[in-house]
Amino acid sequence: MTDNKIIQKYIQELTDLNIDKASGIAPHQPILLLSIIELIEQGKVSENKINPSAELYETFIRYWSIITDREPNLAMPFFHLKKKGFWHHQANPEFEKALQVTTQIKTVTRLREIIAYGYFNDDLFDILKQPESRELIRQSLIEKYFADRKQEIAELIIEEYKIGEYSQKILEQVRNAFSAGEKFIPFKTNKSVRKAAFRRAIMSIYDYTCVVCRLHIMTLDNVSVTEAAHIIPFSVSGNDDVRNGISLCHLHHWTFDKGLISLNNDYTVIVSDLLVERGPDPLLLKSLIGSHILLPRKHEEYPAQEAMEYHREKVFNK
Ligand SMILES: [Zn+2]
Incomplete structure (x- = not known):
């Protein structure tokens, strides 16, 4: 498949996530994806191994808070996204069997105990690493799930960019x-x-x-x-x-x-x-x-x- 076809294929899959706005179920999975995209953009995730880290959670919370005022939960989307076929889990040593029989994980503590990291299909991760296709995917997610919050998300993305740039510069100052x-x-x-x-x-x-x-x-x-x-x-x-x-x-x-x-x-x-x-x-x-x-x-x-x-x-x- 050409790159373009792969991008289109994934845009289709990513805009077909299970969220039920009518019944008020919060869009956990798209917010998780936007958060991971954010960390890739900031260079915080350079390998196809996404840890359920405090950093990911803090980013997740920032998106979450402008989209909904419900209680945030990172564990559930991090776990359930695997049903989609493009997202997988690597169990921690000794937890391979536990992961196979687990049907849900509700807390990050439990998530971190069982799962070492999540990872995308390699071709999807390649797309997310490239600025242009990453932006295309991000905009498709926003358009599909958060059309009514476009302005706020755009502002957050700019702010996140500035935060990343500022923190990078103060870390580099030690030279x-x-x-x-x-x-x-x-x-x-x-x-x-x-x-x-x-x-x-x-x-x-x-x-x-x-x-x-x-x-x-x-x-x-x-x-x-x-x-x-x-x-x-x-x-x-x-x-x-x-x-x-x-x-x-x-x-x-x-x-x-x-x-x-x-x-x-x-x-x-x-x-x-x-x-x-x-x-x-x-x-x-x-x-x-x-x-x-x-x-x-x-x-x-x-x-x-x-x-x-x-x-x-x-x-x-x-
Ligand atoms: Zn202390």
């Missing part, structure tokens, strides 16, 4: 020397793009884990408890360099911003004497004194000494 005195934003954009991009870059470095307590809590649907924190507050530094950022759980983000904890130049935690705390010993902030924080795999992405020094001097309650 240059870090400068605490110099403001660094790669380009002017609105606050929501900037914040989402900073979060995306920091989460890609720390894998949604709090660097202080190592908690990695995901809800059943993959929503993460971790936040991207600036070391020198953005309000002061205007600096989105990833070396001015760490990933923290809600509790440790709050205590870090309040100056109750800080970081030594050897990446260990220091805790303020100026706090009163009560509770079981292992949960006290004082129990963190001297513990090493989780560090990035790449040395050049380590939190900057100048940033940590600023935090110790100006934010920390000595």
